[in-house]
Amino acid sequence: DIQMTQTPSSMTASLGERVTISCRASQGINNYLNWYQQKPDGTIKPLIYYTSNLQSGVPSRFSGSGSGTDYSLTISSLEPEDFAMYYCQQYDSSPNTFGAGTKLELK
């Protein structure tokens, strides 16, 4: 299975701050990489698919980039509703696998 190393595991940040979350795959995944957000109430939604495509309805402050084995999710200016868990997911090979998650908390 492809291992997804997601960093950091947790972080604190302030409103308006720019943050970046990273995922490194154990082998190249050809940009087959998604990002999800899980809110404290358990709700999960997709943010980015295929490395850099913004899911409909997701604010433009979210962006994704990367290639090969290294990928990142950037939030350009944190809003109160962005404090949540974030997961990357690769789907280059079966089984699709997730990163361990990043908990983003308010400083």
Added chain:
Amino acid sequence: EVQLQESGPGLVKPSQSLSLTCSVTGSSISSNYWGWIRKFPGNKMEWMGYITYSGSPSYNPSLKSRISITRDTSKNQFFLHLNSVNTEDTATYYCARLVYYYDGAYNYFDYWGQGVMVTVSS
């Protein structure tokens, strides 16, 4: 609006089977792919498998001997069945709609249920 709702027992005894139902509104299960994902205590997430619009399943190889995903198109529901559970199957189970376009170039879950917590314990 697409909505998914998981249902099933919250407690299962070791060695027994776990059966969950996902009820879908706002989208036909005959027109998309539908999957199951679980989140363990400690936040690890695992892709379990999916069923296609035509009823063909695909499973995580680590679960292949124990898992079955089926559907009832008349009720617009799909199901997860996991045999021989043990305490390591304790998790929150989510059903979700899978976007699968361009021969898998786009492959992500766009609508998720709220999840159902299942504890495996005697």
